[in-house]
Amino acid sequence: MSMTREEVLNGMRTRFGDVILDFHDKSAKRVYVELKPGALVPVAGHLFRELGARFHIASGVDNRSQLEVLYHFSVEALNLLVTLRVKLDKRAPRVDSLVPTIKGAAWIEREIHELLGIDFTGHPDQRRLLLSEEWPEGVYPLRRDYQEWDAKAIRDRGV
Amino acid sequence: MPKSVITIGPYHPLQEEPELFQLTVEGETVVDIEVSVGYNHRGIEKLSERKTFDQSTFVIERICGICSTSHPFAYTQAVEDIIPVEVPERAKYIRTIIAEGERIHSHLLWFGLAGHFLGYNTVYMWMWRLREEILDVMEILSGNRNNYAMFKPGGVRRDIKPEDIPLAIKKIDSILPTVDRLKGAILDDPVLHARLKGIGTLTKEEAIAYCALGPTSRASGVARDVRKDAPYAAYDRVDWNMIVTANGDVWDKAVVRLLELYESIKIMKHCLLNLPGGEIDLKIKSIPPGEGIGAHEAPRGETFHYVRSDGTNRPARHKVRAPTFMNLPTLKATVPGSSIADAAIILAAIDPCYCCTERLAVRSADGKKLFGGDELLRLSREKTTRILKEAGKR
Numbered sequence: 045m046s047m048t049r050e051e052v053l054n055g056m057r058t059r060f061g062d063v064i065l066d067f068h069d070k071s072a073k074r075v076y077v078e079l080k081p082g083a084l085v086p087v088a089g090h091l092f093r094e095l096g097a098r099f100h101i102a103s104g105v106d107n108r109s110q111l112e113v114l115y116h117f118s119v120e121a122l123n124l125l126v127t128l129r130v131k132l133d134k135r136a137p138r139v140d141s142l143v144p145t146i147k148g149a150a151w152i153e154r155e156i157h158e159l160l161g162i163d164f165t166g167h168p169d170q171r172r173l174l175l176s177e178e179w180p181e182g183v184y185p186l187r188r189d190y191q192e193w194d195a196k197a198i199r200d201r202g203v
Numbered sequence: 204m205p206k207s208v209i210t211i212g213p214y215h216p217l218q219e220e221p222e223l224f225q226l227t228v229e230g231e232t233v234v235d236i237e238v239s240v241g242y243n244h245r246g247i248e249k250l251s252e253r254k255t256f257d258q259s260t261f262v263i264e265r266i267c268g269i270c271s272t273s274h275p276f277a278y279t280q281a282v283e284d285i286i287p288v289e290v291p292e293r294a295k296y297i298r299t300i301i302a303e304g305e306r307i308h309s310h311l312l313w314f315g316l317a318g319h320f321l322g323y324n325t326v327y328m329w330m331w332r333l334r335e336e337i338l339d340v341m342e343i344l345s346g347n348r349n350n351y352a353m354f355k356p357g358g359v360r361r362d363i364k365p366e367d368i369p370l371a372i373k374k375i376d377s378i379l380p381t382v383d384r385l386k387g388a389i390l391d392d393p394v395l396h397a398r399l400k401g402i403g404t405l406t407k408e409e410a411i412a413y414c415a416l417g418p419t420s421r422a423s424g425v426a427r428d429v430r431k432d433a434p435y436a437a438y439d440r441v442d443w444n445m446i447v448t449a450n451g452d453v454w455d456k457a458v459v460r461l462l463e464l465y466e467s468i469k470i471m472k473h474c475l476l477n478l479p480g481g482e483i484d485l486k487i488k489s490i491p492p493g494e495g496i497g498a499h500e501a502p503r504g505e506t507f508h509y510v511r512s513d514g515t516n517r518p519a520r521h522k523v524r525a526p527t528f529m530n531l532p533t534l535k536a537t538v539p540g541s542s543i544a545d546a547a548i549i550l551a552a553i554d555p556c557y558c559c560t561e562r563l564a565v566r567s568a569d570g571k572k573l574f575g576g577d578e579l580l581r582l583s584r585e586k587t588t589r590i591l592k593e594a595g596k597r
Contacts, residue, residue, distance in 0.1 A: 071284075071287060073433065074284070074496065076494075098411075098414060098427065099414045100414075100498070100505070100507050100524065101507055101509075101522070101524040101528075101529075103509040103520070103522035104522075105511060105519075105520045105522075106520075114509065116496065116507070116509065118432070118433070120427065120432040120433075123432060123433045123434075125433070125496060127496070146412070146414065147412040147413050147414075147532070148412065148413045148414030148415075148529055148532065149414075150532065151528060151529075151531075151532055152524075152528075172241070173240065173241060174240065174241035174244040175241065175244070176241065185246065185249055186248070186249060
């Protein structure tokens with residue numbers, strides 16, 4: 045497959061124009077695309093399956109008003125890093141899981157689920173990945189409102 | 204046949220990364236594997252938000268004890284991507300030299316341990332002996348055997364002195380004859396062929412589906428290397444080859460690492476001999492609001508950092524992704540179907556931590572201990588001895 049950078053980006057814009065909220069062509073190697081959360085799976089599927097892009101990882105961010113999830117993909121032949129961004133409502137953050145499309149997304153979704161409290165609908169196994177079993181339910185350490193040494197958190201680990 | 208669960212890990216005092224593997228076995232065959240991590244979760248991403256951009260470099264250098272430069276390399280590039288700036292040419296070369304030295308000693312370390320697991324302790328002793336020479340080179344160049352503290356956003360912290368270069372080159376050259384000899388010994392050894400070929404195979408399709416990285420993916424025919432795909436530092440100034448093999452078994456993973464040693468030595472020597480002059484640091488004063496991404500091909504695969512700045516002197520968010528995070532889940536595809544005697548080397552083939560294998564214990568359903576860790580290492584070595592004997596008879 046030998047598409048140019050313009051063909052790839054224009055193709056995305058034409059096909060998914062109605063679900064793209066913001067298209068930020070930051071530099072020759074970096075593009076940030078904000079999507080309606082419901083459209084994540086088809087756009088990610090387009091990148092991963094049709095363009096053969098590589099899925100790097102997802103980053104979860106609490107920007108105070110909303111929770112963002114950024115999905116980083118690389119079209120290696122073009123040296124182009126496309127980041128898909130969805131912004132989720134903080135009161136009930138949920139987005140469709142990418143695991144049915146990309147097996148490699150399983151662990152990072154588990155991690156974001158426990159650290160930021162985002163629910164990934166359709167994830168086959170949302171058990172904890174990093175936090176211990178004793179960590180209290182509903183306390184998300186990467187949220188902005190997380191209090192260090194939260195009253196509900198564990199403090200007597202013998203340090 | 205009744206199923207038993209073998210628990211490997213999670214803790215061992217000698218290694219830096221505790222992990223828990225639970226192998227479900229039927230007789231001698233592994234039918235399922237469950238990997239649990241998190242025993243070493245230190246909250247570095249959270250910690251990084253409380254440090255300044257410069258301080259974070261030191262914190263994340265301590266994520267890994269073996270490839271300490273891989274995280275600062277990706278992180279500094281992510282910070283530079285926010286602004287965005289290009290670091291001076293000399294700094295690019297110095298970064299490349301440090302990163303490749305690290306790859307050489309990391310791959311040598313892996314070879315030593317792989318030899319140890321298979322009962323080839325001569326390989327183990329030789330490889331670790333050679334690794335010492337490279338650690339000496341790193342000490343000559345940076346002042347430290349590990350945790351070099353060479354990186355900072357905007358460049359490098361210390362220059363390489365011209366008078367140190369000849370000694371460094373001499374030491375790098377001194378390991379080549381032994382690496383050649385070991386390469387011959389390893390590639391021609393019928394026992395190693397019998398022991399490593401066709402086990403723990405990761406197919407190309409699975410490597411892509413699991414988004415595997417580094418030697419783990421390149422051994423499965425996925426030509427993926429950040430140094431080639433998205434050239435950074437001085438990697439596009441040097442003529443070098445990406446090593447890719449087709450079979451995806453443990454043997455191919457070993458071959459990829461062995462051949463990468465030569466490429467790394469080539470890159471390192473080229474950069475030392477052609478080090479351009481000039482500044483080594485941009486002296487960045489402030490980081491504007493924005494977001495940046497940096498990636499570096501570490502010995503085990505790509506490290507990936509996402510950094511967001513809100514205009515203060517601290518990162519608002521710093522996401523770290525290490526290569527083993529993507530490579531560990533591939534064990535789900537490679538381990539089931541293999542025998543217990545092969546499990547130790549398949550787990551080790553993706554180059555995670557090896558500590559766990561010495562804490563193996565097999566328990567039957569009623570909790571009775573059947574094998575201990577030493578027992579399983581013994582099984583692995585006995586298999587090698589058995590093949591040796593059979594080879595001798597022929």
